[in-house]
Amino acid sequence: MSFSSQLHSQGLIPGVFSLCLKSAYWGSILVFGEILEEGIVYTPLLPSPKYFQLYLESISVNGQEVPIEPSVFRPSGTHITIADSGTSLTYLADGAYDPFIKAITAAVSPHVRSMVKNSDRCFVTSINIDLSFPTLTLRFAGGAVMKLRPNNYLHSEDQVIYCIAWKRNYGEQITVLGDIVLKDKIIVHDLENMLFGWMDFDCSRPVNVTSSIRKKHVSSGNVSSYKIWTLTGVATIIAHILILCHFHC
Numbered sequence: 001m002s003f004s005s006q007l008h009s010q011g012l013i014p015g016v017f018s019l020c021l022k023s024a025y026w027g028s029i030l031v032f033g034e035i036l037e038e039g040i041v042y043t044p045l046l047p048s049p050k051y052f053q054l055y056l057e058s059i060s061v062n063g064q065e066v067p068i069e070p071s072v073f074r075p076s077g078t079h080i081t082i083a084d085s086g087t088s089l090t091y092l093a094d095g096a097y098d099p100f101i102k103a104i105t106a107a108v109s110p111h112v113r114s115m116v117k118n119s120d121r122c123f124v125t126s127i128n129i130d131l132s133f134p135t136l137t138l139r140f141a142g143g144a145v146m147k148l149r150p151n152n153y154l155h156s157e158d159q160v161i162y163c164i165a166w167k168r169n170y171g172e173q174i175t176v177l178g179d180i181v182l183k184d185k186i187i188v189h190d191l192e193n194m195l196f197g198w199m200d201f202d203c204s205r206p207v208n209v210t211s212s213i214r215k216k217h218v219s220s221g222n223v224s225s226y227k228i229w230t231l232t233g234v235a236t237i238i239a240h241i242l243i244l245c246h247f248h249c
Contacts, residue, residue: 004017004032005191007032008191013032013033014033014034014192014210015190015191015192016033016034016188016189016190016191016192016210017030017031017032017033017189018030018031018033018034018035018186018187018188018189018207018209019031019085019182019186019187019189020035020185020186020187020201020203020207021085021179021182021183021184021185021187021203022183022184022203022204023151023183023184027203027204028203029203029207031207031209033209033210034188034190034209034210035186035188035207035208035209036207036208036209036210037186037199037201037207037208039199040186040188040197040198040199041144041145041146041197041198041199042142042144042188042190042195042196042197043055043140043141043142043144043195043196043197044141044142044194044195044196045189045190045191045194045195045196046075047194048080048082051080051082051084052082052083052084052189052196053075053080053081053082054081054082054083054140054141054177054196055073055074055075055081055140055141056073056081056138056139056140056175056177057070057073057139057140057141058070058073058138058139059096059100059136059137059138059139060136060137060139061100061103061104061107061134061135061136062107062134062135063137064103064107066096066099066100066103067099068095068096068099068100069095072093072095072096072173073093073096073175078172078173078174079093079173079174080173080174080175081093081174081175081176081177082174082175082176082177083177083182083187083196084176084177084178085178085179085182085187086179087176087178087179088178088179088180089155089165089166089167089178089180090153090165090166090167090175090176090177090178090180090181091166091167091168091169091174091175091176091178092166092167092168092169092175093169093172093173093174093175094168094169094170094171094172094173095173096175097166097168097169100166101121101164104121104133104134104153104164105121107133107134108123108132108133108134109125109127109131109132109133111125111127111132112124112125112127112132112133113125115161117161117163120163120164121163121164122161122162122163122164123161123162123163124160124161124162125160125162126160129150129151129154129162130149130150132150133150133154133162134150135147135148135149135150136148136152136153138181146181146198147200148181150162151184152180152181152183152184153165153166153180153181155180165180182198184200184201184202184203185198185199185200185201186198186199186201186203186207
């Protein structure tokens with residue numbers, strides 16, 4: 001039912017679509033085809049009628065694996081991990097949440113003060129967050145690794161109090177990786193080969209893409225400015241609709 005699947009069924013595009021979500025609301029990229037950049041890593045997409053389902057195997061904080069019971073992430077009818085760019089934050093399986101929060105709290109800089117605000121674990125600091133908070137590593141099936149910086153799991157309204165933007169999925173062993181995790185990355189949904197790929201990327205830069213119709217590898221620098229504007233504009237419109245729907249739909 002999706003727009004990309006309809007175009008694919010007509011033979012107009014390959015069974016792949018790609019995103020590059022900027023931290024800012026405007027200027028992200030949507031490609032009906034594959035973004036081709038060296039360094040993209042892939043993990044299998046699991047069969048699912050509704051979701052882009054992945055097998056998240058573990059989470060590490062500053063290189064130390066968080067002691068989460070393996071069955072929490074092991075795929076089953078009730079235990080799943082999905083990637084969803086239509087969700088703003090990230091929702092962590094109930095069984096993984098407490099060990100995750102404990103590991104983050106233990107790893108912050110001694111200059112950071114921990115507090116609870118509106119039931120969220122928050123921290124007070126005036127120091128650069130990359131120096132104050134740990135890095136995360138998500139390990140997926142097939143050996144694929146996703147490195148996350150503090151801005152991939154923290155949010156702040158005043159740049160002094162930072163709260164963890166990964167919420168507990170109460171009573172559910174379902175993890176939803178929202179766009180706070182996926183931003184500032186190329187994200188490839190390869191439905192032909194059942195693969196999900198990513199790499200860190202400055203989404204204000206041009207990207208190399210697979211031509212939708214000719215299926216040749218072309219540089220976006222050689223594509224007309226109208227086509228580039230169209231791809232960027234479509235992504236912007238979709239993002240804007242999602243933001244409006246979040247508050248009004």
